[in-house]
Amino acid sequence: MNMKIGVIGSGTMGSGIAQVAAQNGHSVYLIDTSQQALDKAKMNLSQTMSRLVEKAKISADQATAISTLIHYSTDLNDLSSCGLVIEAIVEDIKIKHTLLKELETIVDKDCILASNTSSLSIASLGAALNFSNRIIGIHFFNPAPLMPLVEIIPAVQTSTFVLEKCTELIQQWGKSGVICKDTPGFIVNRVARPFYGEALRIYEEGIADFATIDWAMTHFGGFKMGPFTLMDYIGNDINYAVTESVFESFYFDPRFKPSFTQKRHKEAGYFGRKSGRGYYDYTEVAELLMPNENEEIGKLIFNRILAMLINEAIDAVFMQVGTSEAIDLAMTKGVNYPKGLLKWADEIGLPTILERLEDLFSTYGEDRYRPNALLRKMVKEQKSFY
Numbered sequence: 373m374n375m376k377i378g379v380i381g382s383g384t385m386g387s388g389i390a391q392v393a394a395q396n397g398h399s400v401y402l403i404d405t406s407q408q409a410l411d412k413a414k415m416n417l418s419q420t421m422s423r424l425v426e427k428a429k430i431s432a433d434q435a436t437a438i439s440t441l442i443h444y445s446t447d448l449n450d451l452s453s454c455g456l457v458i459e460a461i462v463e464d465i466k467i468k469h470t471l472l473k474e475l476e477t478i479v480d481k482d483c484i485l486a487s488n489t490s491s492l493s494i495a496s497l498g499a500a501l502n503f504s505n506r507i508i509g510i511h512f513f514n515p516a517p518l519m520p521l522v523e524i525i526p527a528v529q530t531s532t533f534v535l536e537k538c539t540e541l542i543q544q545w546g547k548s549g550v551i552c553k554d555t556p557g558f559i560v561n562r563v564a565r566p567f568y569g570e571a572l573r574i575y576e577e578g579i580a581d582f583a584t585i586d587w588a589m590t591h592f593g594g595f596k597m598g599p600f601t602l603m604d605y606i607g608n609d610i611n612y613a614v615t616e617s618v619f620e621s622f623y624f625d626p627r628f629k630p631s632f633t634q635k636r637h638k639e640a641g642y643f644g645r646k647s648g649r650g651y652y653d654y655t656e657v658a659e660l661l662m663p664n665e666n667e668e669i670g671k672l673i674f675n676r677i678l679a680m681l682i683n684e685a686i687d688a689v690f691m692q693v694g695t696s697e698a699i700d701l702a703m704t705k706g707v708n709y710p711k712g713l714l715k716w717a718d719e720i721g722l723p724t725i726l727e728r729l730e731d732l733f734s735t736y737g738e739d740r741y742r743p744n745a746l747l748r749k750m751v752k753e754q755k756s757f758y
């Protein structure tokens with residue numbers, strides 16, 4: 373499938389997606405309204421290629437071939453003969469609509485139009501098009517050349533042909549593609565919410581400090597980073613915005629309720645690593661925060677957050693957002709979880725997970741802790757996911 377690929381938006385995501393397509397032999401047109409952004413993308417790619425050659429990951433000839441396959445332009449008309457165009461511009465529905473409408477006047481009728489959006493519905497983007505059966509979500513993770521996961525999201529309008537063609541293409545590009553329903557947060561940004569939300573809640577209740585909660589998740593769970601370290605890495609501004617958007621999109625379901633602690637950190641400009649201060653202090657004079665390595669508290673924290681994550685993963689299966697396999701693959705390949713959550717649930721035993729959730733639900737009396745109906749049903753029928 374050696375079609376010409378268009379990528380619009382040459383920022384963090386667009387430039388990475390263009391690299392992935394070029395590495396797979398496609399001629400790529402990378403478009404941006406800003407010449408400065410294009411120059412930066414070109415410079416970054418050249419540095420990346422030099423690094424890959426230095427590390428002997430690719431030859432100098434391959435690096436030249438990849439670089440020459442990417443054409444940088446501010447003119448949308450250059451996309452006229454593309455078979456697939458992926459937009460990765462600013463996350464604004466009005467701006468995306470204007471772009472898609474204009475794009476449709478340039479490309480052929482059978483050109484697939486994809487969006488890399490993280491939070492907008494694919495159906496709402498397709499509504500801008502005359503031929504809306506060509507819209508699809510192709511959601512890469514940052515950095516696109518390194519992260520193996522790609523969520524493929526058909527909208528209600530998307531044709532089977534478009535879905536099949538994109539699934540095949542993503543597989544050819546060596547990525548792990550998972551098909552998911554056009555629902556808020558798709559798989560990863562939905563299922564991962566309790567990793568942050570429940571950690572913040574545990575902190576707010578005064579059960580433990582940031583360092584202890586992080587220690588519990590890395591020590592007992594084998595997560596590469598604890599929730600607070602990870603939120604500081606992602607940026608509290610970005611992470612809070614995703615939480616708020618998922619909460620609103622789910623009609624204010626208390627499961628996704630944002631936290632005042634994170635809001636205040638964001639308001640204070642404590643974004644995390646990028647601002648030098650988040651939950652932790654990243655300046656040179658900072659004192660290292662040490663966890664309280666109390667095994668009992670650590671296990672309690674880990675069991676509570678994991679039960680909430682598993683409940684969310686089960687809800688995603690129940691609501692047919694994706695298959696069990698797709699959800700486990702998404703969490704291990706998209707956010708590096710040490711194990712698929714449903715496989716983990718089987719290992720611990722579904723009755724134990726249900727018991728932990730019922731405990732939380734009866735202690736707090738909050739809807740946020742309600743065990744999922746599918747979990748109850750599976751326990752009753754003595755079933756497991758695998």
Ligand SMILES: NC(=O)c1ccc[n+]([C@@H]2O[C@H](COP(=O)([O-])OP(=O)(O)OC[C@H]3O[C@@H](n4cnc5c(N)ncnc54)[C@H](O)[C@@H]3O)[C@@H](O)[C@H]2O)c1
Nearest residue numbers: 381382383384385404405406409460461462463489490514
């Ligand atoms: N950053 C992430 O971690 C991440 C991960 C997955 C998905 N996304 C999604 O990818 C998209 C892009 O995010 P990003 O972080 O790469 O943004 P970014 O700000 O780094 O880049 C956006 C680029 O789009 C350009 N642009 C804006 N309007 C344009 C237009 N009308 N036509 C052409 N170019 C235009 C800007 O000049 C800029 O260079 C968003 O939809 C975002 O939700 C982001």
